Amino acid sequence: xxxxxxxxxxxxxxxxxxxxxxxxxxxxxxxxxxxxxxxxxxxxxxxxxxxxxxxxxxxxxxxxxxxxxxxxxxxxxxxxxxxxxxxxxxxxxxxxxxxxxxxxxxxxx
Amino acid sequence: xxxxxxxxxxxxxxxxxxxxxxxxxxxxxxxxxxxxxxxxxxxxxxxxxxxxxxxxxxxxxxxxxxxxxxxxxxxxxxxxxxxxxxxxxxxxxxxxxxxxxxxxxxxxxxxxxxxxxxxxxxxxxxx
Numbered sequence: 001x002x003x004x005x006x007x008x009x010x011x012x013x014x015x016x017x018x019x020x021x022x023x024x025x026x027x028x029x030x031x032x033x034x035x036x037x038x039x040x041x042x043x044x045x046x047x048x049x050x051x052x053x054x055x056x057x058x059x060x061x062x063x064x065x066x067x068x069x070x071x072x073x074x075x076x077x078x079x080x081x082x083x084x085x086x087x088x089x090x091x092x093x094x095x096x097x098x099x100x101x102x103x104x105x106x107x108x109x
Numbered sequence: 110x111x112x113x114x115x116x117x118x119x120x121x122x123x124x125x126x127x128x129x130x131x132x133x134x135x136x137x138x139x140x141x142x143x144x145x146x147x148x149x150x151x152x153x154x155x156x157x158x159x160x161x162x163x164x165x166x167x168x169x170x171x172x173x174x175x176x177x178x179x180x181x182x183x184x185x186x187x188x189x190x191x192x193x194x195x196x197x198x199x200x201x202x203x204x205x206x207x208x209x210x211x212x213x214x215x216x217x218x219x220x221x222x223x224x225x226x227x228x229x230x231x232x233x234x235x236x
Contacts, residue, residue: 047223047225103153
């Protein structure tokens with residue numbers, strides 16, 4: 001049972017948009033910044049979004065992040081088959097130090 | 110180019126010990142906190158612990174699941190972070206990743222994230 005709640009799976013067609021939610025509490029998301037990680041099959045995770053909505057160099061602007069209250073959202077537009085991956089949110093927690101969401105598997109139909 | 114390379118994984122019996130290494134290159138290792146994150150087969154990511162840079166005391170924090178059994182240390186002269194794992198349990202079986210950490214405090218909260226990851230090393234705890 002993860003401290004941060006993500007949907008186990010989401011799916012959409014190529015070219016469409018999808019959002020992935022991450023729900024927490026005031027001890028984590030509500031008072032800290034959220035980051036998102038993409039894990040392609042068989043590879044190590046990679047930083048996708050940090051500080052709620054900032055993209056590291058090299059991450060296309062099809063990926064976006066937002067935060068409101070105790071929830072955060074990852075958005076992906078113009079879906080490509082190469083976006084099929086597991087996506088994890090994470091943030092600092094006042095009691096637990098660092099926490100990850102349970103992960104969301106994205107399927108591009 | 111930032112690179113993190115984990116090593117030391119393998120098969121170990123329950124109750125035994127194992128030490129993982131994370132060799133860094135491409136950045137000034139001593140300036141950064143480093144974390145270990147693990148992923149059990151078919152499961153999600155679990156933060157294991159981190160070590161602060163010497164500038165922030167070089168202190169450590171751990172997840173409750175490993176506290177008292179695992180120890181993170183660092184050798185800045187060699188650009189290596191270590192994860193000493195004692196009293197291993199079957200549930201410690203996972204791929205272990207090391208990460209370079211970025212962190213700061215802002216008025217609206219704490220920013221902390223893992224900007225680079227190694228490729229991981231598999232630890233299997235089994236009799």
